Amino acid sequence: MENTPLYWSNPYQTEFEVTVLSVIEKNEVAEITIDKPVARPASGGQAGDRGLLTGDTAEIQFFDTKLEGTQTVLIANQVPAVDKQYILVIDWNWRYSMMKNHTAEHLFVSQLLQRSPSLSVCELWIDGKKANLTLQGSEIEHQDLLAAERRVQQLIEKGLEVTTELVESKEVDEGTRAREGALEKHEKLRVVSIGSHDESACSGTHVRNTEEIEVFKIVDYTSSNNRTEIAFLTGSNAIEELTKTYNLALTRTEQVPFEMEQLGHILDKYSVLQANHEKMLEKIKSGIDHSVRIHTADDVTIYHDSLPGFDTKALREAALNLERDEPALVLLFSPGETSYLVVRSVGLEEACVYMGDIVDSLEGKGGGRGEIYTGGFQSVEDPEKLYQELLIRVKETI
Secondary structure, eight states: OTTOOHHHHOTTOOEEEEEEEEEEEETTEEEEEESSOOSOOSBTTBOOOOEEEEOSSOEEEEEEEEEETTEEEEEESSOOOTTOEEEEEEOHHHHHHHHHHHHHHHHHHHHHHHHOTTOEEEEEEEOSSOEEEEEESSOOOHHHHHHHHHHHHHHHHHTOBEEEEEEEGGGOOTTSBOOTTHHHHOSEEEEEEETTTEEEEOOSOOOSBGGGGOOEEEEEEEEETTEEEEEEEEHHHHHHHHHHHHHHHHHHTTTSOOOGGGHHHHHHHHHHHHHHHHHHHHHHHHTHHHHOEEEEETTEEEEEEEOTTOOHHHHHHHHHHOOOOSSEEEEEEEOSSSEEEEEEEESSSOHHHHHHHHHHHTTOEEEOOTTEEEEEESSOSOHHHHHHHHHHHHHHHO
8 A cells, every 4th residue: 555654554564763853741741753654643442552762872662652633743751852863663562462452343343233233333442452342223132242252253263364455435335334424534445354254444453364363352341221332352461361260260169169161150149149148138237226236335325236248338328227316336347357347426426436546456447537437357367256345445435
């Protein structure tokens, strides 16, 4: 392709001789204008290139690239000399990961469109770590997402050739995907083709062959109101995340023996148990009036209880559910290796007055203002003993 930026014609070239034309310092960064379009600026939903400018005695790292008019501008924290030549070295890992992510995004969207033609990409961000994609137009079921993921992986392994060409806008094929208004805005469009599976107008950088992507993995998604947000990884980033996740599950088999094939069933069972646990907590919180134990110290009533399984949020809600008119202190404790504590004062001084020094003296951490104080203790060997000690000391304080 003639008269095209080098990052389009040969994105695999990473070293260039450039001249610094000008430097503007603003907002604590240096905006460095160079004479050649060799670093790709952020645009079209893809992050800008990163890299180094190296000279005789200087080495300046730039962490982003942007376009000002027709000029390429590097963003850095150091200031180079103007009208001097440098060797610009592209951060290859960052660019190559973006190339993999962007080509994979084209494949993935093409597979989703086969199932749901009414979908359209409304948001896109691709950088050297992951890709985030938002589609709208219809609901996407999780099984359709995973089916598209499997198909993308199959296409990656087929080793499809990825080609680019500049096409007159009026000659762009009807089947070519392009952003709304792109055909009217530009006389020519750069069309990226992946075998016979996808043609898209795109300004991003891409690999030459789908085999280079190696692995495609969805790592997160949410879907509601005909809008689906998806995050995915490719290449070594995907392999690293898959390895970390698998190993995390694998190490748990020493504590709770299970086969990896049972993981889905275990998570389903956990979901049911978690739902039942939440129902139990709600029942306990609503009936806390009838379950707390009562002590009196110097005309102040102390309502207290030990509530296994409660986190600080649940303890706080339970404490606030206790409606009292007389001066009272509510002390609710959740026992465990990590133990939690919430204290509420009613008609008294701030709760921290009664519990702050006690928690500090027992090597816990806590804080709060007004009627609620929240605390916690790590590596608790005997939670019941700690609970009784808290009660004894708070009575002494009162």
